[in-house]
Amino acid sequence: MNRWHLWKRIIPLLMVFSLLLTGCSLVGQGSNPIDPKASVAEEQYGLILLSLGIMILVVIVVFVLYFYAIVRYRRKPGDDSIPKQVEGSHKLEIIWTVIPLILLLILAIPSVAITFSQDEDYTEDPEVIQVKAIGHQFWWEFEYSDLEIYTAQDLVLPVNQRVQFELTATDVKHSFWIPGMGGKMDTNPGNINLLYLDTPAEPEVLLGKCAEFCGASHALMDFKVRVVSEEEYDAWVANMQAPTAAVDADVQSGEELFKQNCMSCHAIESGFPGLGPNLKGFADRELVGSYLEMTDENIFKWIKNPQEVKGGSTMPAIPLEDDQFHDIVKYLKTLTLE
Incomplete structure:
Protein backbone atom coordinates (compact mmCIF):
# COMPACT_ATOMS: atom_id res chain seq x y z
CA MET A 1 0.00 0.00 0.00
CA ASN A 2 2.82 2.41 0.86
CA ARG A 3 4.41 1.75 -2.53
CA TRP A 4 1.14 2.58 -4.28
CA HIS A 5 0.91 5.89 -2.39
CA LEU A 6 4.43 6.68 -3.56
CA TRP A 7 3.53 6.00 -7.21
CA LYS A 8 0.42 8.18 -6.88
CA ARG A 9 2.78 11.06 -6.19
CA ILE A 10 5.39 10.17 -8.79
CA ILE A 11 3.02 9.62 -11.75
CA PRO A 12 1.55 13.17 -11.77
CA LEU A 13 5.10 14.54 -11.47
CA LEU A 14 6.21 12.48 -14.48
CA MET A 15 3.19 13.72 -16.43
CA VAL A 16 4.15 17.33 -15.72
CA PHE A 17 7.74 16.74 -16.85
CA SER A 18 6.48 14.98 -20.01
CA LEU A 19 4.36 18.03 -20.81
CA LEU A 20 7.38 20.29 -20.36
CA LEU A 21 9.49 18.10 -22.66
CA THR A 22 6.98 18.49 -25.50
CA GLY A 23 8.21 22.05 -25.89
CA CYS A 24 11.81 20.97 -26.37
CA SER A 25 13.53 20.44 -29.72
CA LEU A 26 17.05 20.09 -31.01
CA VAL A 27 19.06 23.25 -31.48
CA GLY A 28 21.12 23.47 -34.63
CA GLN A 29 18.58 22.01 -37.07
CA PHE A 67 6.41 27.82 1.57
CA TYR A 68 7.45 30.49 4.07
CA ALA A 69 3.79 31.01 5.04
CA ILE A 70 3.24 27.25 5.33
CA VAL A 71 6.22 26.81 7.66
CA ARG A 72 6.01 30.07 9.59
CA TYR A 73 2.28 30.03 10.29
CA ARG A 74 1.53 26.33 10.51
CA ARG A 75 -0.48 25.09 13.42
CA LYS A 76 1.85 23.82 16.18
CA PRO A 77 1.06 20.77 18.32
CA GLY A 78 -0.81 21.69 21.49
CA ASP A 79 -1.52 25.23 20.34
CA ASP A 80 -5.29 25.68 20.18
CA SER A 81 -5.24 29.47 20.29
CA ILE A 82 -6.84 31.56 17.57
CA PRO A 83 -4.20 33.34 15.42
CA LYS A 84 -4.18 37.10 15.17
CA GLN A 85 -6.79 38.22 12.65
CA VAL A 86 -5.27 40.65 10.12
CA GLU A 87 -7.83 42.62 8.14
CA GLY A 88 -5.37 44.10 5.65
CA SER A 89 -2.11 45.94 5.09
CA ALA A 242 18.96 31.58 -68.96
CA PRO A 243 16.88 29.47 -71.42
CA THR A 244 16.57 25.76 -70.68
CA ALA A 245 19.07 23.80 -72.75
CA ALA A 246 17.99 21.30 -75.42
CA VAL A 247 18.03 17.66 -74.30
CA ASP A 248 19.87 14.74 -75.84
CA ALA A 249 18.12 12.42 -78.27
CA ASP A 250 17.73 9.61 -75.72
CA VAL A 251 15.67 11.91 -73.48
CA GLN A 252 13.38 13.38 -76.14
CA SER A 253 10.64 10.79 -75.65
CA GLY A 254 10.39 11.82 -72.00
CA GLU A 255 10.36 15.47 -73.01
CA GLU A 256 7.45 14.86 -75.40
CA LEU A 257 5.50 12.96 -72.72
CA PHE A 258 6.13 15.83 -70.29
CA LYS A 259 4.87 18.40 -72.80
CA GLN A 260 1.74 16.36 -73.50
CA ASN A 261 0.83 15.54 -69.90
CA CYS A 262 2.57 17.94 -67.51
CA MET A 263 3.33 21.26 -69.14
CA SER A 264 -0.23 22.57 -68.80
CA CYS A 265 0.54 22.93 -65.06
CA HIS A 266 4.35 22.97 -64.79
CA ALA A 267 6.59 25.55 -66.50
CA ILE A 268 10.26 24.78 -67.07
CA GLU A 269 11.30 28.39 -67.71
CA SER A 270 11.64 30.58 -64.61
CA GLY A 271 9.77 33.52 -66.11
CA PHE A 272 6.39 31.81 -66.08
CA PRO A 273 4.07 30.86 -63.21
CA GLY A 274 1.87 27.78 -63.38
CA LEU A 275 -0.90 25.87 -61.64
CA GLY A 276 1.82 23.61 -60.22
CA PRO A 277 5.41 24.24 -59.10
CA ASN A 278 7.82 25.74 -61.61
CA LEU A 279 10.36 23.02 -62.44
CA LYS A 280 13.32 25.13 -63.55
CA GLY A 281 16.31 23.57 -61.76
CA PHE A 282 14.13 20.72 -60.45
CA ALA A 283 16.97 18.18 -60.50
CA ASP A 284 19.12 20.41 -58.28
CA ARG A 285 16.64 20.25 -55.42
CA GLU A 286 17.31 17.94 -52.50
CA LEU A 287 13.73 16.76 -52.02
CA VAL A 288 10.76 15.49 -54.02
CA GLY A 289 7.32 16.54 -52.83
CA SER A 290 9.04 18.62 -50.10
CA TYR A 291 10.03 15.60 -47.99
CA LEU A 292 11.29 12.64 -50.08
CA GLU A 293 14.92 12.28 -51.06
CA MET A 294 15.62 13.24 -54.67
CA THR A 295 16.00 9.79 -56.25
CA ASP A 296 14.68 8.26 -59.48
CA GLU A 297 12.50 5.89 -57.47
CA ASN A 298 10.87 8.68 -55.44
CA ILE A 299 10.28 10.85 -58.52
CA PHE A 300 8.62 7.84 -60.16
CA LYS A 301 6.38 7.25 -57.12
CA TRP A 302 5.47 10.95 -56.95
CA ILE A 303 4.39 11.41 -60.57
CA LYS A 304 2.67 8.02 -60.83
CA ASN A 305 0.51 8.31 -57.72
CA PRO A 306 0.67 11.77 -56.10
CA GLN A 307 -2.13 11.05 -53.63
CA GLU A 308 -0.24 8.11 -52.16
CA VAL A 309 2.84 10.28 -51.58
CA LYS A 310 1.05 13.45 -50.43
CA GLY A 311 -2.62 13.04 -49.60
CA GLY A 312 -4.87 15.93 -50.61
CA SER A 313 -2.46 17.20 -53.26
CA THR A 314 -4.11 18.81 -56.28
CA MET A 315 -1.70 17.04 -58.65
CA PRO A 316 -3.71 14.41 -60.60
CA ALA A 317 -2.54 10.93 -61.57
CA ILE A 318 -1.94 10.54 -65.31
CA PRO A 319 -2.78 7.30 -67.20
CA LEU A 320 0.63 6.21 -68.49
CA GLU A 321 2.62 2.98 -68.52
CA ASP A 322 5.55 2.46 -66.17
CA ASP A 323 8.13 2.77 -68.95
CA GLN A 324 6.60 6.12 -69.94
CA PHE A 325 6.85 7.33 -66.34
CA HIS A 326 10.50 6.28 -66.34
CA ASP A 327 11.04 8.33 -69.51
CA ILE A 328 9.56 11.39 -67.79
CA VAL A 329 11.79 10.79 -64.76
CA LYS A 330 14.80 10.66 -67.05
CA TYR A 331 13.77 13.97 -68.61
CA LEU A 332 13.15 15.63 -65.23
CA LYS A 333 16.67 14.70 -64.13
CA THR A 334 18.02 16.87 -66.97
CA LEU A 335 16.40 20.01 -65.50
CA THR A 336 19.51 21.32 -63.78
CA LEU A 337 21.01 24.80 -63.68
CA GLU A 338 24.55 23.64 -64.43
Missing part, protein backbone atom coordinates in the same frame (compact mmCIF):
# COMPACT_ATOMS: atom_id res chain seq x y z
CA GLY A 30 18.04 25.33 -38.83
CA SER A 31 14.41 25.59 -37.76
CA ASN A 32 14.39 26.61 -34.14
CA PRO A 33 13.32 29.99 -32.71
CA ILE A 34 15.65 29.48 -29.73
CA ASP A 35 18.60 29.16 -32.12
CA PRO A 36 18.30 32.47 -34.05
CA LYS A 37 20.33 32.86 -37.24
CA ALA A 38 19.66 36.51 -38.11
CA SER A 39 18.85 39.90 -36.56
CA VAL A 40 15.04 39.72 -36.62
CA ALA A 41 15.07 36.30 -34.95
CA GLU A 42 17.66 37.51 -32.42
CA GLU A 43 15.43 40.42 -31.37
CA GLN A 44 12.47 38.09 -30.96
CA TYR A 45 14.61 35.61 -29.03
CA GLY A 46 15.63 38.45 -26.71
CA LEU A 47 11.95 39.06 -25.92
CA ILE A 48 11.50 35.34 -25.24
CA LEU A 49 14.38 35.42 -22.74
CA LEU A 50 13.07 38.61 -21.11
CA SER A 51 9.54 37.25 -20.64
CA LEU A 52 10.89 33.89 -19.46
CA GLY A 53 13.15 35.62 -16.93
CA ILE A 54 10.26 37.68 -15.54
CA MET A 55 8.04 34.60 -15.27
CA ILE A 56 10.76 32.60 -13.50
CA LEU A 57 11.33 35.49 -11.06
CA VAL A 58 7.59 35.69 -10.28
CA VAL A 59 7.33 31.91 -9.80
CA ILE A 60 10.33 31.86 -7.46
CA VAL A 61 9.00 34.76 -5.35
CA VAL A 62 5.50 33.23 -5.14
CA PHE A 63 6.82 29.80 -4.15
CA VAL A 64 9.21 31.26 -1.56
CA LEU A 65 6.36 33.23 0.04
CA TYR A 66 4.05 30.22 -0.19
CA HIS A 90 -1.94 49.07 2.96
CA LYS A 91 1.84 48.69 2.62
CA LEU A 92 1.66 45.10 1.34
CA GLU A 93 -1.25 45.84 -0.98
CA ILE A 94 0.67 48.74 -2.54
CA ILE A 95 3.77 46.56 -2.93
CA TRP A 96 2.01 43.66 -4.67
CA THR A 97 0.16 46.09 -6.93
CA VAL A 98 3.13 48.25 -7.92
CA ILE A 99 5.64 45.42 -8.51
CA PRO A 100 3.48 43.62 -11.13
CA LEU A 101 2.90 46.95 -12.88
CA ILE A 102 6.66 47.55 -13.02
CA LEU A 103 7.23 44.02 -14.38
CA LEU A 104 4.55 44.57 -17.03
CA LEU A 105 6.19 47.83 -18.10
CA ILE A 106 9.59 46.13 -18.31
CA LEU A 107 8.05 43.55 -20.65
CA ALA A 108 5.68 45.87 -22.55
CA ILE A 109 8.07 48.67 -23.54
CA PRO A 110 10.60 46.54 -25.50
CA SER A 111 7.79 44.33 -26.85
CA VAL A 112 5.92 47.29 -28.33
CA ALA A 113 9.13 48.91 -29.60
CA ILE A 114 10.32 45.74 -31.39
CA THR A 115 6.84 44.98 -32.73
CA PHE A 116 6.63 48.38 -34.44
CA SER A 117 10.24 48.33 -35.63
CA GLN A 118 9.66 44.93 -37.28
CA ASP A 119 6.53 46.18 -39.03
CA GLU A 120 8.45 48.36 -41.50
CA ASP A 121 7.50 48.20 -45.20
CA TYR A 122 10.46 47.84 -47.58
CA THR A 123 8.50 47.20 -50.77
CA GLU A 124 9.84 50.41 -52.36
CA ASP A 125 13.43 50.00 -51.20
CA PRO A 126 15.68 49.12 -54.17
CA GLU A 127 18.33 47.64 -51.84
CA VAL A 128 15.93 45.03 -50.46
CA ILE A 129 15.13 41.77 -52.25
CA GLN A 130 11.42 41.51 -53.07
CA VAL A 131 9.88 38.03 -52.85
CA LYS A 132 6.24 37.06 -53.12
CA ALA A 133 5.56 33.84 -51.19
CA ILE A 134 2.36 32.06 -52.22
CA GLY A 135 0.93 29.18 -50.23
CA HIS A 136 -0.71 26.28 -52.08
CA GLN A 137 -1.96 22.93 -50.85
CA PHE A 138 0.69 21.67 -50.10
CA TRP A 139 3.67 23.54 -51.53
CA TRP A 140 5.21 27.00 -51.66
CA GLU A 141 5.70 29.20 -54.71
CA PHE A 142 8.27 32.01 -54.70
CA GLU A 143 8.20 34.94 -57.11
CA TYR A 144 11.24 37.22 -57.21
CA SER A 145 9.33 40.30 -58.29
CA ASP A 146 12.25 42.43 -59.50
CA LEU A 147 13.93 39.53 -61.32
CA GLU A 148 10.85 37.96 -62.96
CA ILE A 149 11.80 34.56 -61.54
CA TYR A 150 9.28 31.98 -60.40
CA THR A 151 10.38 28.92 -58.46
CA ALA A 152 9.08 26.53 -55.84
CA GLN A 153 10.15 24.79 -52.64
CA ASP A 154 13.74 26.11 -52.61
CA LEU A 155 14.06 29.76 -51.59
CA VAL A 156 17.56 30.96 -52.55
CA LEU A 157 18.84 34.13 -50.84
CA PRO A 158 22.22 35.85 -50.39
CA VAL A 159 23.91 36.33 -47.03
CA ASN A 160 23.49 39.55 -45.02
CA GLN A 161 20.50 40.72 -46.99
CA ARG A 162 17.10 42.11 -46.03
CA VAL A 163 14.18 40.44 -47.77
CA GLN A 164 10.67 41.89 -48.08
CA PHE A 165 8.03 39.18 -48.39
CA GLU A 166 4.55 39.65 -49.78
CA LEU A 167 2.51 36.77 -48.40
CA THR A 168 -0.67 35.38 -49.90
CA ALA A 169 -2.38 32.07 -50.70
CA THR A 170 -4.48 30.58 -53.49
CA ASP A 171 -6.77 28.16 -51.66
CA VAL A 172 -6.92 28.10 -47.83
CA LYS A 173 -5.11 29.90 -45.04
CA HIS A 174 -1.46 28.93 -44.58
CA SER A 175 1.26 30.43 -42.40
CA PHE A 176 4.76 31.28 -43.64
CA TRP A 177 7.50 30.51 -41.10
CA ILE A 178 11.29 30.33 -41.20
CA PRO A 179 11.98 29.75 -37.48
CA GLY A 180 15.71 30.43 -37.73
CA MET A 181 15.09 33.85 -39.31
CA GLY A 182 12.01 35.16 -37.50
CA GLY A 183 8.38 34.74 -36.53
CA LYS A 184 5.55 33.44 -38.69
CA MET A 185 2.79 35.28 -40.53
CA ASP A 186 -0.45 34.05 -42.08
CA THR A 187 -0.99 33.85 -45.83
CA ASN A 188 -4.65 34.46 -46.69
CA PRO A 189 -6.39 34.00 -50.06
CA GLY A 190 -7.20 37.36 -51.63
CA ASN A 191 -5.10 39.30 -49.12
CA ILE A 192 -1.44 40.33 -48.92
CA ASN A 193 0.50 40.48 -45.66
CA LEU A 194 3.94 42.08 -45.47
CA LEU A 195 6.88 40.62 -43.58
CA TYR A 196 10.57 41.42 -43.74
CA LEU A 197 13.39 39.15 -42.57
CA ASP A 198 17.18 39.37 -42.60
CA THR A 199 19.33 36.51 -43.84
CA PRO A 200 22.19 34.99 -41.80
CA ALA A 201 25.75 36.27 -42.06
CA GLU A 202 27.10 32.88 -43.19
CA PRO A 203 25.88 30.48 -45.90
CA GLU A 204 23.64 27.69 -44.61
CA VAL A 205 20.43 25.82 -45.26
CA LEU A 206 17.37 26.58 -43.10
CA LEU A 207 14.03 24.86 -42.87
CA GLY A 208 10.81 26.73 -43.60
CA LYS A 209 7.32 25.42 -43.02
CA CYS A 210 3.62 26.07 -42.94
CA ALA A 211 2.57 26.82 -39.36
CA GLU A 212 -1.22 26.79 -39.90
CA PHE A 213 -3.15 23.54 -40.31
CA CYS A 214 -4.27 23.57 -43.93
CA GLY A 215 -5.33 20.02 -44.82
CA ALA A 216 -4.32 16.39 -44.97
CA SER A 217 -0.65 16.96 -45.86
CA HIS A 218 -0.06 20.08 -43.77
CA ALA A 219 2.81 18.37 -41.91
CA LEU A 220 4.59 17.80 -45.25
CA MET A 221 4.38 21.43 -46.40
CA ASP A 222 8.03 22.30 -45.76
CA PHE A 223 10.50 24.22 -47.90
CA LYS A 224 14.24 24.88 -47.92
CA VAL A 225 15.90 28.27 -47.50
CA ARG A 226 19.33 28.14 -49.11
CA VAL A 227 21.40 31.10 -47.93
CA VAL A 228 24.41 31.43 -50.21
CA SER A 229 27.25 33.86 -50.92
CA GLU A 230 26.64 36.93 -53.12
CA GLU A 231 28.61 35.34 -55.96
CA GLU A 232 26.66 32.09 -55.79
CA TYR A 233 23.38 34.00 -55.64
CA ASP A 234 24.26 36.06 -58.72
CA ALA A 235 25.20 32.86 -60.56
CA TRP A 236 21.90 31.26 -59.52
CA VAL A 237 19.93 34.26 -60.83
CA ALA A 238 21.81 34.16 -64.14
CA ASN A 239 21.21 30.42 -64.51
CA MET A 240 17.52 30.77 -63.66
CA GLN A 241 17.08 33.51 -66.26
